[in-house]
Amino acid sequence: MTRPRSELVSPDETPYYHCICRCVRRAYLFGEDQLTGQNYNHRKQWVLDRLRQLQSVFTIDLCAYAVMANHYHLVVHVDTQEAMALDETAVVSRWRKLFRLPVLVERYVVGTSDSDAEQEAAKGIIAQWRERLADLSWYMRCLNEHIARKANLEDECTGRFWEGRFHSQAILDDAGLLTCMTYVDLNPLRAGIVKLPEASADVSLHQRLQQYKANSSSTSAPEKTAPQPNLLPFVRDIKEDKRKGIPFALGDYLAMVDWVGRAHREEQQGCIHSDVPPLLDRMGLDADKFLTAVKPHQLSHGTVIGHTSARIAYAQLHHRRCVIGPVIST
Known part of the structure; x- marks a missing residue:
């Protein structure tokens, strides 16, 4: 049964959400149409420019993104308190x-x-x-309508550019956030577009690595790149640091992405479990279930992402017998 958006998106319960939007009628958001030879790579910058503009308006932070040929993924943090303080x-x-x-x-x-x-x-x-300003529906509306108008103008057509409004999943805990961000950053790798996670310029992981290299290098001049949206930083200890950020270290996250990327290139996943990153243990995640959850077309099913206990609590809060989401823990 379809659930109202007000129930699916409730910042009082969790500020983190995974949003997906897909194109219709063979429309392209990025890449090259093999049938016509038309190249749409410039449209990726439309999305990034619009996200950057929306960051100056809405109190919604961007944690991760992936721009694919006919869809995009966003992992966002809705900051209601910042909006109310304005x-x-x-x-x-x-x-x-x-x-x-x-x-x-x-x-x-x-x-x-x-x-x-x-x-x-x-x-x-x-x-x-x-x-x-802290409403996810308005944020996505301002993003999708802008892109649809530009694409229809370029294609010289009218009508729908997106399948629907957008699909959203509530990320219930830090474990769910880790799983979802890994899933999003590995999208091009799973699609066979690249052979290494860091090789794709279409995901937030590439942007983070670029920024890390620029901050680490004090001798060479920074490379000139197209404007990019600001990403919520990784903060290992939020209580001590007092900054708003993603609650684990960047190094741990990179190790996790590398491990999952290697696992996806192996036929037998069990052969690398001896190298499981410690971040999985700290999050209380089961390695086999985690790898299954971040496989293609797995994590985007359902309306929530998080530990089993968090999903049960969420279902009880909304007076539902159960909620559907990827299994990431025992």
């Missing part, structure tokens, strides 16, 4: 980057409202905008 001036300043302000709000901002009723109405509109 004053009216900041909210209006952000909102006007995407939309034209109504006259009522323009008059309120410049202080020319004629009555208290006008002021209260304007305040109500601004309060609604503040809530939308």
